[in-house]
Amino acid sequence: MNFSPLTAISPIDGRYHSQVEELALYFSEFGLIRYRVLVEIEYFISLCQLPLPQLQQTDSSLFDQMRSIYQNFTEEDALKIKATEKVTNHDVKAVEYFIKEKLSDLGLGETIEFVHFGLTSQDINNTAIPMSLKEAMEQIVLPGYQDLLKKLMELAEMWKSIPMLAHTHGQPASPTKLGKEIQVFVNRIEQQITLLQSIPYAGKFGGATGNFNAHHVAYPFIDWVGFGNTFLQEKLHLTRSQVTTQIEHYDHLAALLDNIKRINIILVDFSRDIWQYISMGYFKQKIKAGEIGSSAMPHKVNPIDFENAEGNLGMANAIFSFLSDKLPISRLQRDLTDSTVLRNLGVPFSHSLIALKSLLKGINKLELNEQALHNDLEDNWAVVAEAIQTVLRREGYPAPYEALKELTRKNEKITKEAISAFIDRLDISEVVKKELITISPQSYTGVDLY
Known part of the structure; x- marks a missing residue:
């Protein structure tokens, strides 16, 4: 079979592809390669700006052309790297060989050997991935949550004065x-x-075992810790993990x-509450022409959107839990278990976006x-008993x-009559x-909290 949304194993790349394709720029294999190229090039430019003695003659007018390599990165470029x-x-x-070839085309000669100077792969991966995550969060994920939050705020204001029977333990309770x-x-x-906004996006940058060993042995007079901190903060907009x-x-990240x-x-809780309110008749659902709720029962209009949301939130959280439990654990100075699971980082974000x-x-x-809502309140005059007994206690x-x-x-x-009697x-x-007789299920709703 040829790969397509119809033949994809994952529903993220299949049924729901159109809903999450905007995340591909950040979490796909293409996205990871592009961010790796970005980090390598910005690192090379920073070495030129330091400057390292061998790079101090590098023409700074070439920096924009260097950056265009990742700014104009294409699928063809990614396929070449693959x-x-x-x-x-x-x-x-x-990725290193790809960049060296591109820089050779700019006439940089032997200086291209300072591409990836002193680094290990994880200096690239552990900056490329948090960068892609940070930008995905800022551009897509967080705005998605904020759009929903804004809608809920509108509803809270619109329905601010609507009395409703509460239910605790599934039983009628104070309105x-x-x-x-x-x-x-x-x-x-x-x-x-x-x-969430207080959590830093952290990256590792310090060579094979985190000590800048290769950097220091080659150029012991350079403050490589300070260089690394500045590089991550100013060029990549990340916080560098120090040790x-x-x-x-x-x-x-966890x-x-x-x-x-x-x-x-919280949104699972919300989904279930709205589902319940729909089943209680507090909400109706607008019917779309031609839409079918059940293949057997023509009258049904199912709360499918809230059920879909609940299912996808559950899928997302299962993977979030695994990632946050697994990633902080690595044998001694390095094992590769993080590498394969990190490739799934976009999966829970995709389910969340859906x-x-x-x-x-x-x-x-x-x-x-x-x-x-009114009928339910009228059918439950017993809920004013709390109010009456509290006033009587007073x-x-x-x-x-x-x-x-x-x-x-x-x-x-x-009934109302029984309470009055x-x-x-x-x-x-x-x-x-007279004070007690004015209390009703509709009026006994407490103070305004917002």
């Missing part, structure tokens, strides 16, 4: 407001995004993945059924909780009775 890799059996070395229940998710997501083995310790996992867990788009689609199909009424418990736990339905029988002042 062809070299078949010979070298080493992916980073193939709330629909907007406030959406605001719960707004606040939770906002706090996690704040934490490492051959590889980045991935602790910050923290980032766990943070996104927490946001996804989920975000499904949630926005589902939310935009919701239609509030205020009558259903007034010093004897055993108010027990009095309300006796009323509300009878087998008969508690109960209040009328109380041995309290008329002023307090």
Whole structure:
């Protein structure tokens, strides 16, 4: 079979390819190769700017042409590097040869031997990958979460005054407001995004075992730690991990993945709540012409977008958990287990992006059924018992909780009339009775929290 979205094994590259293809620039094999080229070239330029004695005559006017190698990097370039890799059996070395050839074309002569000077492959991988992740987060992933957050904020404001029966342990409970229940998710997501933005994107850069051994033996008079810090901060916009083995310790990456996992867990909670509200009739769903909810039951309009989101969030989090558990562990100074699993870094982000788009689609199909909310409140006058017994406690009424418990736990339905009759029988002042009689399921919704 020829590879296509129809023959792809992974649904990310198949069924859902159109929803996540924007991530390919960052997380694909092409993306990884491109960022490796970027790091190698910026490193060579930085050596020229240091300058190393052998590179101090390098014409700085060539720097823009050097940068154009990664700025204009094509699939054909990537395929050429992959062809070299078949010979070298080493992916980073193939990138090095590609760059040397390009720089030779610029007339740099023997100075091309300072490409990849003193480095090991992980100096490239452990900067290319966090760079690609950082830019994917800034350009696509975080804006996706923020778009959803913005939509939830709009709903929280729009439904701010809509009273709704709450349910604790699946049972009718003190009324709330629909907007406030959406605001719960707004606040939770906002706090996690704040934490997420505080996590640095860290990279390892220090030679074969992290000590700048080759750099120092060749040029002991140069402050290579300072050079590495400046290079990562100013050229790659990363934080350099100061003491490492051959590889980045991935602790910050694990923290980032766990943070996104927490946001996804919040969204699973949200998806299930909205699913439940739909099943309770609080929301209807806009019907698209020609759309079918069930192959057997014509009446059904299923909450498929929220179910799709929940499934993809679960897939994402399973992989996030594995990556954050595995990556910080490496035998002694280096093993290769991180290399193969890091190639899956884009997979959980893809599932997350699919989920975000499904949630926005589902939310935009919701239609509030205020009558259903009103009816549910009217059918549950027992929920004002908490309010009545609390006011009675304020007034010093004897055993108010027990009095309300006796009323509300009878087998008969508690109605507005039953509550009114109960209040009328109380041995309290008329002023307090008037106060109690104004309490209803619709009005007993607490204070405004936002």
